[in-house]
Amino acid sequence: MLCSRVIPCLDIDNGRVVKGVKFANMRDAGDPVEQATRYEREGADELVMLDVSATIGGRETALDTVRAVRRVLSIPMCVGGGVRTPEHAIALLRAGADKVGVNSAALENPSILTELASRVGAQCVVLSIDAARLAEGNGWQVVSRAGTHQTGVDAIAWVARAESMGVGEILLTSFDQDGTRTGYDTQLLREVRRVTTLPIIASGGADNAQHMIDALRAGADAVLAASIFHDNETTPDAIKEELAASGIEVRA
Amino acid sequence: MSDITIIDTGIANTASVFAAFERLGCSVTLTRDPQRVSEASFVVLPGVGQFGEGMRSLRASGLDRVIVEHIKQDRPLLGICLGLQLLCVGSAESPGIEGLGVIDAMVTRFPATIRTPQHGWNRVGNGYAYFSNSYRVGSIPDGWDGELSEHGGVFVASLRRGRTYACQFHPELSGAWGAGVLRSWIDNAKEASPCCAVE
Numbered sequence: 001m002l003c004s005r006v007i008p009c010l011d012i013d014n015g016r017v018v019k020g021v022k023f024a025n026m027r028d029a030g031d032p033v034e035q036a037t038r039y040e041r042e043g044a045d046e047l048v049m050l051d052v053s054a055t056i057g058g059r060e061t062a063l064d065t066v067r068a069v070r071r072v073l074s075i076p077m078c079v080g081g082g083v084r085t086p087e088h089a090i091a092l093l094r095a096g097a098d099k100v101g102v103n104s105a106a107l108e109n110p111s112i113l114t115e116l117a118s119r120v121g122a123q124c125v126v127l128s129i130d131a132a133r134l135a136e137g138n139g140w141q142v143v144s145r146a147g148t149h150q151t152g153v154d155a156i157a158w159v160a161r162a163e164s165m166g167v168g169e170i171l172l173t174s175f176d177q178d179g180t181r182t183g184y185d186t187q188l189l190r191e192v193r194r195v196t197t198l199p200i201i202a203s204g205g206a207d208n209a210q211h212m213i214d215a216l217r218a219g220a221d222a223v224l225a226a227s228i229f230h231d232n233e234t235t236p237d238a239i240k241e242e243l244a245a246s247g248i249e250v251r252a
Numbered sequence: 253m254s255d256i257t258i259i260d261t262g263i264a265n266t267a268s269v270f271a272a273f274e275r276l277g278c279s280v281t282l283t284r285d286p287q288r289v290s291e292a293s294f295v296v297l298p299g300v301g302q303f304g305e306g307m308r309s310l311r312a313s314g315l316d317r318v319i320v321e322h323i324k325q326d327r328p329l330l331g332i333c334l335g336l337q338l339l340c341v342g343s344a345e346s347p348g349i350e351g352l353g354v355i356d357a358m359v360t361r362f363p364a365t366i367r368t369p370q371h372g373w374n375r376v377g378n379g380y381a382y383f384s385n386s387y388r389v390g391s392i393p394d395g396w397d398g399e400l401s402e403h404g405g406v407f408v409a410s411l412r413r414g415r416t417y418a419c420q421f422h423p424e425l426s427g428a429w430g431a432g433v434l435r436s437w438i439d440n441a442k443e444a445s446p447c448c449a450v451e
Binding site for chain 1 (some may be wrong): 265266302334364375383385422431
């Protein structure tokens with residue numbers, strides 16, 4: 001039986017790990033190779049790296065970072081952040097990413113997903129979605145550019161389209177919950193689960209194993225977290241022990 | 253340590269396979285030159301992508317014949333993911349396109365009721381392997397040893413015959429357990445024939 005995955009996320013800026021709240025107040029949080037190595041040792045099932053560099057130089061550095069992490073990492077690595085063209089995605093895959101996350105570019109031009117999937121295979125293409133809750137009962141809309149841009153696109157409808165466009169997985173971040181450490185948006189996960197059989201990685205709001213259990217029961221296949229792992233508060237292994245104790249299948 | 257030749261399929265996650273063998277201390281070459289592949293001892297056919305595209309690319313370069321010949325001579329070959337599927341007769345992913353025909357089996361899609369693609373870790377024997385696939389072989393074909401795993405029913409996780417080893421999972425992404433799989437493929441291939449040991 002397929003195991004539920006626990007995935008630490010590293011935000012990368014100019015070759016360094018950074019952390020912040022709601023994409024703001026970034027501070028240096030270490031060396032990506034060291035952190036990736038530690039996470040694998042501590043039971044991470046996969047790693048997500050998001051390039052938050054705002055400059056072209058930063059993008060070049062990200063390729064070097066992917067190469068360096070690949071040399072030491074023997075678990076899957078998904079890389080996203082600022083991927084705008086199939087060529088950029090393919091460069092990341094060649095540098096050592098196993099999957100590439102596409103976000104804003106797909107909103108502006110959905111055919112990038114189809115083109116990418118036909119060139120590299122659907123299983124390498126992850127659609128990354130930042131969803132913000134609308135007034136009660138009105139669902140969620142997709143936001144982009146670190147939440148500053150409201151697209152007016154309905155998040156559930158966007159996921160429903162994704163499967164037919166050749167996407168292999170959804171990385172679903174709740175913009176409202178991100179950085180709050182009060183739990184994932186389980187209502188969002190439930191609604192999204194209804195419209196797709198694609199694997200879903202839940203993101204935004206994790207503070208503890210119970211939050212992860214709630215997200216997995218709401219329909220997520222994997223749970224992503226950043227801050228709780230960065231500061232050594234807990235490890236993927238410790239989280240997975242609690243998941244297993246509650247009857248969720250995990251990789252021992 | 254051993255010389256490993258990885259067939260460069262163009263896009264597949266060859267960087268991960270490359271890095272995994274380097275961590276084992278192997279000397280690794282990435283090539284799509286049929287001549288070099290035909291002279292290689294340990295050959296890896298990795299694979300991410302679509303069955304039809306994969307076959308077209310192998311046929312265009314003549315690598316299809318090189319791979320089949322390599323296996324006929326029982327020289328060590330490792331097929332990973334799509335690499336396993338390309339060794340089969342054909343696939344529901346690309347109807348009408350012939351595979352390499354080494355494994356007498358058809359590749360089929362996971363049932364519509366189960367999470368597809370299968371992305372993640374699943375049990376294989378005493379360990380856990382990382383899978384990333386929408387298609388699979390349903391049962392172990394005659395003449396092959398193999399291991400099964402389960403995702404909406406049983407499916408083939410790996411197959412072995414002589415020095416050919418093919419796995420649906422990604423050993424290069426399966427942590428320390430996966431590194432052990434790669435090492436055993438090399439070790440078994442050497443033991444299986446001391447007369448032409450390739451070092």
